[in-house]
Amino acid sequence: MKFLDLVKVYIRSGSGGAGSVSFRREKNIEYGGPDGGNGGHGGSVWVEAVEGLNTLIDFRYQQHFFADNGKSGMGKQRSGPHGVDKVLKVPVGTEILDEDQETLLADLTKVGNRALLAQGGNGGFGNLHFKSSTNQAPRKANPGQEGVERTIWLRLKLIADVGLLGMPNAGKSTFLSATSNARPKIADYPFTTLYPNLGVVGIDSSEFVVADIPGLIEGAHLGHGLGDLFLGHVERCSVLVHVIDITHDNFLNNFNIIIEEVNKYGNALSDKPRITVLNKIDAFSVDEREFYKEQLKEIIDDPIFMISAVSGEGIEKLLREIRIKVDKGKTPNVEEEQGSLEWHP
Numbered sequence: 330m331k332f333l334d335l336v337k338v339y340i341r342s343g344s345g346g347a348g349s350v351s352f353r354r355e356k357n358i359e360y361g362g363p364d365g366g367n368g369g370h371g372g373s374v375w376v377e378a379v380e381g382l383n384t385l386i387d388f389r390y391q392q393h394f395f396a397d398n399g400k401s402g403m404g405k406q407r408s409g410p411h412g413v414d415k416v417l418k419v420p421v422g423t424e425i426l427d428e429d430q431e432t433l434l435a436d437l438t439k440v441g442n443r444a445l446l447a448q449g450g451n452g453g454f455g456n457l458h459f460k461s462s463t464n465q466a467p468r469k470a471n472p473g474q475e476g477v478e479r480t481i482w483l484r485l486k487l488i489a490d491v492g493l494l495g496m497p498n499a500g501k502s503t504f505l506s507a508t509s510n511a512r513p514k515i516a517d518y519p520f521t522t523l524y525p526n527l528g529v530v531g532i533d534s535s536e537f538v539v540a541d542i543p544g545l546i547e548g549a550h551l552g553h554g555l556g557d558l559f560l561g562h563v564e565r566c567s568v569l570v571h572v573i574d575i576t577h578d579n580f581l582n583n584f585n586i587i588i589e590e591v592n593k594y595g596n597a598l599s600d601k602p603r604i605t606v607l608n609k610i611d612a613f614s615v616d617e618r619e620f621y622k623e624q625l626k627e628i629i630d631d632p633i634f635m636i637s638a639v640s641g642e643g644i645e646k647l648l649r650e651i652r653i654k655v656d657k658g659k660t661p662n663v664e665e666e667q668g669s670l671e672w673h674p
Contacts, residue, residue, distance in 0.1 A: 332524035334485040334562070336388040342447035343371025343396040343412035345473030348455035351404030352466070363460050364406045368452030368473045372396030372412030376444050376483075378437035382420035383527070385485050396447070399473055402455040412449055419483060422565065426482040434481065438488065438565075446481060450474030484561070487525055489540035490655045492563025494591065495572035496583045497544030497554075500608040502526070503638040504572060505541045508648065513541055520544065520555060525562045532648040537655045540566065547586045550593040560594045567658030568602045568651060575607045575621055575635075581628065602654050605629060606647060611637035 346368025353361035374396050394417060400409035425435040425444060435444035453471030460467055493501040497519035505511050509528030514521050526541045542562055546554040563569060571587060573580050584605075592599045607625065610618050622633055634650065636643035 332384045333386045333389055334384070334525075335558070336385045336483050337392065337480065338388055338417070338483060339393045339478075339480050340374045340415070340417075340447050341395045341478040342374050342449045342476040343398040344476040345369065345371045345450035345452040346399035346401040346409035347472045348453035348458070348470030349402035349404060349407075350456045350468055350470045353405075362465065363456040363467055364404055365455030365457050365470055366402035366404070366407040366409065367455050367458065368402045368471075369399030369409035369411040370452050371399045371449030371473065371476050372414045373445060373449040374415045374417070374447040376417040376419055376423075376425055376435065376437065376446055378421045378423060378440055378442045379418045380421070380440050382418065383487070384420065385423070385483055388417075388483060396449060396476070398476070399450070399452045401473075402452070402470070406455075406457060408455075409452060411452075414449070417446075417483075420485055422486045422488040424484045424486060426484055428480045428482070430482050447477040447479060450476045486564055487527060487540050487562040488538070488565055489527060489563070490537040490567050490658075491530075491539045491651055492566035492569050493539065493541045493572055494563070494569055494587055495544055496546065496574065496577075496587065497521075499544065499572045499574045499583075500638045501541050501544070501572050504608065504636075504644075505539055507638050507641065508644060509539065511541075523555070525559060530648060530651075532645070532652050535652055535656075537652060539570075545587055545590045547590075549590045557590055557594050560591070560598060561596075564596055564598060566601065568604060568654040569598075570604045570606055570651065572606050572608050573625075574609055575618075576609045576612050580607075580621070581624060584625065584628065602658065603631070604647070604650060604654065605631055605633050607633060607635045608638055610635045611640045611642060 349365035351365040353364045396415040397412035399412045402409045423437050451474045453473045456467045456470050502513040505528045508530045511528030513526040522543045528539050542559040543555045549557040634647045
């Protein structure tokens with residue numbers, strides 16, 4: 330199944346049915362009077378987050394979604410049937426954007442979340458509605474209200490606890506496959522990961538979801554390589570893991586490139602807790618590893634973890650640190666909660 334995370338769709342709610350102009354014409358009824366019913370309401374267009382979906386690929390083959398129109402009213406005070414609603418089923422984590430791709434209409438982060446995209450038109454009143462003491466035989470009825478037609482964008486941002494960042498071939502996919510049951514494509518050439526992969530990692534009787542995204546290169550914010558749109562899939566993560574290939578001749582420069590691209594992407598991504606990891610340490614001796622680690626320490630003050638995704642060295646220690654930061658991100662600040670509950674006159 331192909332992965333698709335951004336689609337444009339066209340929606341239209343149903344128009345309301347027209348009211349009816351009708352009069353009672355029954356045998357032995359001396360005074361008939363008006364009996365035209367109201368028109369039915371048009372169907373609305375909804376969007377709902379459901380389980381079992383992780384891509385928007387279905388919307389590539391169908392972009393138009395129209396709700397049913399309401400039916401016209403009828404005589405004998407019979408109202409027209411309402412139009413059937415149209416429901417767009419999307420994966421959890423889907424954002425609904427207006428046509429400008431900037432205005433956020435809804436953010437569906439949980440299963441069952443629903444949002445109204447286009448309200449159906451109201452049905453028109455029949456002539457029975459206009460009957461009064463001064464107008465005993467009205468001969469007018471309202472037409473139904475027109476439906477709403479609009480263009481929207483669906484953008485998927487995966488729900489994950491941990492996001493993996495790094496240059497192409499830094500070992501992100503190898504790390505994911507070594508710590509979870511995910512089987513991303515792994516090869517010795519750049520950009521083997523063309524779309525995000527998710528994996529569930531377990532450590533010390535707890536689990537968290539890890540998202541592996543395509544590698545970034547210098548100028549990704551300008552569209553170089555695969556661009557930086559895939560960073561949207563780690564916006565919801567509690568912690569970012571920056572994986573660095575220590576075997577690269579200029580791994581310090583690669584580190585700075587990723588930091589710069591994350592900062593230029595914005596959306597508060599640079600403010601998230603980050604763990605720095607030196608990967609592929611199995612290619613060096615202990616003294617060489619420490620030498621490279623000290624070089625990186627001159628740039629950052631954060632703790633640096635050294636692992637080998639192939640041999641498994643250092644992975645368990647790293648996973649425990651990730652779990653601590655994920656749990657901390659999920660636990661609310663108790664002091665802030667208590668402060669918000671204080672009574673004020």
